[in-house]
Amino acid sequence: MSILKPTLAKCTVFLSGLLFGLGLIVSGMINPAKVIGFLDVTDNWDPSLLLVMVGALAVTTPAFQFILKREHPLFDIKFYLPSRTDIDGKLVGGAALFGIGWGMAGFCPGPALTAITTLNSSVLIFVAAMIVGMVLHRVVVE
Amino acid sequence: MENFTPVSALIGGVLIGAAATFMLWANGRIAGISGILGGILFPAKSETVWRILFIAGLLSASLAYMFFSGASLDISVQTTPVLTAVAGLLVGFGTRMGSGCTSGHGICGIARISKRSFIATVVFIGAGVVSVFLLRHILGLGL
Numbered sequence: 235m236s237i238l239k240p241t242l243a244k245c246t247v248f249l250s251g252l253l254f255g256l257g258l259i260v261s262g263m264i265n266p267a268k269v270i271g272f273l274d275v276t277d278n279w280d281p282s283l284l285l286v287m288v289g290a291l292a293v294t295t296p297a298f299q300f301i302l303k304r305e306h307p308l309f310d311i312k313f314y315l316p317s318r319t320d321i322d323g324k325l326v327g328g329a330a331l332f333g334i335g336w337g338m339a340g341f342c343p344g345p346a347l348t349a350i351t352t353l354n355s356s357v358l359i360f361v362a363a364m365i366v367g368m369v370l371h372r373v374v375v376e
Numbered sequence: 377m378e379n380f381t382p383v384s385a386l387i388g389g390v391l392i393g394a395a396a397t398f399m400l401w402a403n404g405r406i407a408g409i410s411g412i413l414g415g416i417l418f419p420a421k422s423e424t425v426w427r428i429l430f431i432a433g434l435l436s437a438s439l440a441y442m443f444f445s446g447a448s449l450d451i452s453v454q455t456t457p458v459l460t461a462v463a464g465l466l467v468g469f470g471t472r473m474g475s476g477c478t479s480g481h482g483i484c485g486i487a488r489i490s491k492r493s494f495i496a497t498v499v500f501i502g503a504g505v506v507s508v509f510l511l512r513h514i515l516g517l518g519l
Contacts, residue, residue: 246402247426251433252440254395254407254479259441259449261388262381267452271379273501273508279377282385287482289389290396294487297397302488307404314405315488316475321495328474329481329496333503335466338459338511342478343471344409346464347431349451351438356453360464367468368414375473 243309255348261286264349266340266356273337396484399430408480409434410471455517474500 262268263286271280306312336342341360349357396407403426412427442448453460471477474496476485481500485493511517 243403244426244429246398247405247429248433248436250395250399250402250407251430252395252437253398253433254392254430255434255437256441257388257391257393257395258434259388259437260391261385263388264438265450265452267454268379270454270508273504274512275505276509276513278379280379280381281377282379282381285382285385286389286392289386290393290483291389291486293390293393294396294483295489297393298400298484298487301397301401307400308402310404312404313400316406316485316490316492318475318492319490321492325474325492325496326499328470328472329499330474330503331466331470332474332477333470333500334507335463335470336478336500337504337507338463338466339453339455341453341460341463342409342467343413344434344477344479346467347409347413348434348438349449351435351442352449352451354451354453356457356460357451359457359460360453360467363461363464364468365413365417367465367470368410368417368472369468370465371469371472372418 239309246309254344257290258345258348261289264345266345269336269340269342269345273340392479392483396479396487400484406480406484408476408484410468410477411475411480414472455511459511459517470500 258264262282269283272283302313339360343364346357346360346364350361399405399407405426412430415423415427438449476496481493481496486497
């Protein structure tokens with residue numbers, strides 16, 4: 235049990251990532267053009283991204299309420315949840331910067347990382363720059 | 377709305393929701409991709425292995441898809457390499473500053489009925505709409 239449990243836990247993390255990635259591919263969100271099609275509301279609007287969120291939230295919203303009533307997750311002693319509840323300038327400003335960048339190329343972190351394996355040059359440029367942006371935030375702000 | 381793909385969007389969304397649910401149920405963690413990547417770049421003790429495994433799962437999904445379908449993924453970026461790099465910088469910086477992205481705020485946070493995540497999601501979708509409108513229809517950049 236002492237060895238089996240952490241191994242099983244690691245398997246479930248990997249499977250979660252695999253399922254998440256498949257969801258991004260099946261939904262079409264892996265393709266930036268599809269994301270731009272949603273964000274471009276004035277030109278032949280494609281509401282697909284909205285339905286991806288509806289489908290995901292239809293699962294997570296009821297399931298999370300149920301899961302978070304438990305004392306701890308299956309393979310750990312506690313839940314690791316964000317504790318902040320205040321709305322501050324960093325939250326709103328950060329979300330705005332993210333949104334501007336999201337609209338520029340159509341990539342957000344999940345699809346971009348999942349698409350690395352295509353070795354598409356735009357994906358590689360985006361992910362490298364995204365990592366630089368994260369490091370920059372660390373250096374400048376934190 | 378000729379590009380609208382409601383069935384695959386809903387099925388894909390349910391898969392993403394199931395993945396986030398499985399993660400919370402089994403491991404008690406939020407499946408927020410920017411947080412997971414940021415946690416690898418600036419590691420806290422014993423919190424690195426699961427993050428690498430989750431991202432390995434993401435990469436395996438695209439590898440498996442390409443292997444079994446025999447085709448590469450359709451990735452169409454309609455902007456220049458320079459703007460793509462600027463976009464990456466903004467997304468990296470912004471998601472750290474705003475404590476999350478589409479997955480952490482949009483799917484997990486809203487499901488926790490978090491006011492912060494709800495506001496962040498409204499702001500980044502709104503900013504994305506404005507960004508696309510300005511770039512495409514005012515400045516005439518991209519297709």
